[in-house]
Amino acid sequence: MTGFWTRMAGRGPAEVVIAGVPVGPGSRVRLRPRAQADVFDLVLDGRVAVVESVEQDDEGAFHLAVTLDDDPGRDLGEARLPGHRFFYSCEEIEPLGEQDGRPAPARVLVAGIGNVFLGDDGFGVEVARHLAGQAGVPGMEVVDFGIRGMDLAYALQRDYAGVVFVDAAPRGLAPGTLTVLDPELPDGAEAQASVETHGMDPVRVLRLARQLGRLPARVRIVCCEPASVEEEPFELSAPVRAMVGEAAGLVKSLVMEMIAESATPDARDPAPTVR
Incomplete structure (x- = not known):
């Protein structure tokens, strides 16, 4: 199992382009879990996060590892410890671009x-x-x-x-x-x-x-x-x-x-x- 995670950590490009915006480590994004997400993801909907890495699975799909911008334990996520680091597909990420963390439009x-x-x-x-x-x-x-x-x-x-x-x-x-x-x-x-x-x-x-x-x-x-x-x-x-x-x-x-x-x-x- 250790070999699997070591192999996964080395996969993926430096950045991906989402909605015309390059997104990579350090990019600030807003989380938008898909409609069938679990309860935990629903709680994170709309939260601002920071991309830690772009990873690619064995099927070629890209996933972004993120930590929450306002998480007091964010350093634990950066250390790859569970509970403070989350994975989302590109379709579940909204690049902030020039907005850079401004409140999301009201819904x-x-x-x-x-x-x-x-x-x-x-x-x-x-x-x-x-x-x-x-x-x-x-x-x-x-x-x-x-x-x-x-x-x-x-x-x-x-x-x-x-x-x-x-x-x-x-x-x-x-x-x-x-x-x-x-x-x-x-x-x-x-x-x-x-x-x-x-x-x-x-x-x-x-x-x-x-x-x-x-x-x-x-x-x-x-x-x-x-x-x-x-x-x-x-x-x-x-x-x-x-x-x-x-x-x-x-x-x-x-x-x-x-x-x-x-x-x-x-x-x-x-x-x-x-x-």
Whole structure:
């Protein structure tokens, strides 16, 4: 095994070109793990790192060994000790170039949630689909999470400036009424938040995200009053469907507000408290 690592250490060019920018030892980069990365990589998403070496595996693929720019134990990574040195493919690296470590542009996640088999409960999913077919707001990322609460909690570990949930929620109003909520996350008796694998409770998702280590500073929920959440028909009711376009416009406005707020440190909202 020692011979293998010795052989690997001697492989690879002095630098590679990523997005037209030469990247090699000493280059500052931003980490962008691929969509199917593990939880640990998600925590590192958006972090600034320094390239230590460019290495090539036996199949000819290039990998960059990096250490985190703000890691107090960075010297351990430079000494090739585990836990402080990470490997990423060229596709997972964003050269900083002239930006050289400036904060990354703000990103806001729009999460469409709900069960499409329960009538109007699929409102959030339909709004996400509507937004995906339109010209987006720079920095806005739209994802149809459906009832995948666990996936959403892990997605919130990325460096989002904010998140907008889109959901159907009965509040005793006329069907189709839109409401924007600032979630108040209550204290819980249980020590650990739990999320069903195939369930979606926004409050539980937010609490789990907090326990995993990160929760966006800005959280809004765009709710639509449902007319029916029965198993049939498998479609939105007329008053709810009529509000899909308006809800999409409202979501875009909220996203633009969040991105503008994130650019002004004094205007930042505190992250919701989850105990």
